[in-house]
Amino acid sequence: MxxxxxxxxxxxxxxxxxxxxxxxxxxxxxxxxxxxxxxxxxxxxxxxxxxxxxxxxxxxxxxxxxxxxxxxxxxxxxxxxxxxxxxxxxxxxxxxxxxxxxxxxxxxxxxxxxxxxxxxxxxxxxxxxxxxxxxxxxxxxxxxxxxxxxxxxxxxxxxxxxxxxxxxxxxxxxxxxxxxxxxxxxxxxxxxxxxxxxxxxxxxxxxxxxxxxxxxxxxxxxxxxxxxxxxxxxxxxxxxxxxxxxxxxxxxxxxxxxxxxxxxxxxxxxxxxxxxxxxxxxxDQVHRFETMKIRILNGGHAIIAYPAGLRDIEYVHEAMQDDQIRAFLDHIESTEILPIVPPVPDTNLTAYQNLIVERFSNPDIGDTIRRLCLDGSNRQPKFIIPSIRDVIAQGGKASGLILLSALWCRYCFGTSENGNDIAPNDPNWDRLQARAIEARNNPVAWLEMREIYDDLSENAAVVEAFSTSLNAIWREGSQAVITSYLSGHT
CATH class of the missing domain: 3.40.50.720 (NAD(P)-binding Rossmann-like Domain)
Known part of the structure; x- marks a missing residue:
């Protein structure tokens, strides 16, 4: 009708x-x-x-x-x-x-x-x-x-x-x-x-x-x-x-x-x-709710998007069915993101994280990994980079979030790990791809995009962690690198 x-x-x-x-x-x-x-x-x-x-x-x-x-x-x-x-x-x-x-x-x-x-x-x-x-x-x-x-x-x-x-x-x-x-x-x-x-x-x-x-x-x-x-x-x-x-x-x-x-x-x-x-x-505390959502939900989208994109996984719920990607999400959220999110009125952050996992896992939504990977040059500076900064400011290493950034770089190279082409997926795709190609041999070139990373390229610990992660991804593949991270060796 x-x-x-x-x-x-x-x-x-x-x-x-x-x-x-x-x-x-x-x-x-x-x-x-x-x-x-x-x-x-x-x-x-x-x-x-x-x-x-x-x-x-x-x-x-x-x-x-x-x-x-x-x-x-x-x-x-x-x-x-x-x-x-x-x-x-x-x-x-x-x-x-x-x-x-x-x-x-x-x-x-x-x-x-x-x-x-x-x-x-x-x-x-x-x-x-x-x-x-x-x-x-x-x-x-x-x-x-x-x-x-x-x-x-x-x-x-x-x-x-x-x-x-x-x-x-x-x-x-x-x-x-x-x-x-x-x-x-x-x-x-x-x-x-x-x-x-x-x-x-x-x-x-x-x-x-x-x-x-x-x-x-x-x-x-x-x-x-x-x-x-x-x-x-x-x-x-x-x-x-x-x-x-x-x-x-x-x-x-x-x-x-x-x-x-x-x-x-x-x-x-x-x-x-x-x-x-x-x-x-x-x-009058919208900023608290906003920070919670941006760091946990939008950041969580990025955490699952790029490893899934490199594996040619099509849908978000399929990525959540991958035990390693699910563990990657859980570990970064629990150890790096939740500790830096300020308290939110009448909200339990752990319960909110669990709700996010449930929402991502809904098989009926049909949300695509490609949509989550879209426009990283605009989303990373809002959803990921601030969390890296806050973790470091609190004395942490942000190794999982920095690894995620390396996975984004590898995605922007333009091919999946199965050898399939990744179609342009960012308004600045040509520039990102050129940087990703350069970063294969010189990882710091990626961090030198100051409109995204600002002065993080001058942080020796960030440069070392990013370079180690990106080099390992190219040498061993993303799954092996994530396994190493989850085992506590990265």
Missing amino acids: KISNATLDQLSAKIQRPNYNRSELKAGIVHIGCGNFHRAHMAVYLDDLFNLGDGHEWAIIGAGVRANDAQMREDLATQDFMSSVIELDPDGVSARIVGAMIDFLPVEKANQALITAMATETIRIVSLTVTEGGYFIDPKTGSFSASHADIIHDGAHPEQPETAFGAIIAALKLRFQRGFKPFTVMSCDNVPHNGNVTRDAVVGLATLSDPDFALWIADNVAFPNSMVDRITPATGMRERELAHSLGVDDKAPVTCEPFRQWVMEDNFPAGRPPLEKVGVTFT
Whole structure:
């Protein structure tokens, strides 16, 4: 059955559907970037709230600023902007139709429809999932970069912006001119200190064209930090066939794990939906939750990704079925990562680690090793390098994490240990591969990528541990080296 308002009552009784009248919803949020994660996370929380009979003035208007967002708009428009969300629980698959989005703006070159919508007084939150790489962060400094071509364009042509941040600035200026309060800008991306990063991008871009207004934004617009979590694989034929097997004809179905978490600062001067009623945690200690997730979950993804990638393992749950990779994960988490994670309110870190193992092991998710290996040049400096630094600062050696970094280097050489080619899997793949080739004979060349390792190449102990690990991987193979590490000989 094709999803639409008219067919909701004809869907299988096993499929949960909105129990509220969608025609009575009013938009309070514009969301930029309506990919799988958004539709399995924020949209689901709001759908839960609406099902309680609450928050009906906080419906979502979808938006996008990239060319491929136009296809998502076209697909969702044929479904009255609803999506099927399928939870892949080993104890039983469940499906629901999420109706929290009521419109999707046209995707235009200069984003005028988006600017107009955000400038509407009833819009009180503008939220974003524009991916980790979409915040124009200079990897060398970790701060906003004004050198990207899109930023240069928007700085020179603020009335015809091409970026989400340029459109946000233009809409804020219109609201200011009309005497409307500013909306809250809420990042929902998996970026450390995502609110601060978003503020830096918006204020930094505004400074290029209107420094005075940039100061006004810094003083008057809220950018709450948040931590988001839900494993949501990409949609392909497998996911579409699963939706069909459940009786749903959906052009853009979303599959996800049962677990989800959302932790936010309560910094919404223009108001917010009462999301605490549906499990969202509001706290002034978001950074603690964030550090826990980044070090244990995202770091854990990297720990299993690269040894599995070198062995041509396709799926994450298959890597977890490999006794050595599972032991590698357990040992690094227990001995190097957990000891450096600060306490988190009402959270047992060991229990959280065990939950992560359970989530990674879910065979129904179909999450791929290749996805976990993607964009290491952006993820390693966020998820792994800080842990190496903290372990060393506390007097440890970080030998497992440094070995992981050597495995990443070997992966970027571009062939698996079975001799199969590894297709480019990073925006900076050519540079990484060139460095990995050089590092085969000169390991320190890899550590000299200062935008990733900063000054770690000057730490003699790190250089020795990395060089020893990488040389051993090339000489003996990754499995032998990991065995040696687990036996305490590395």
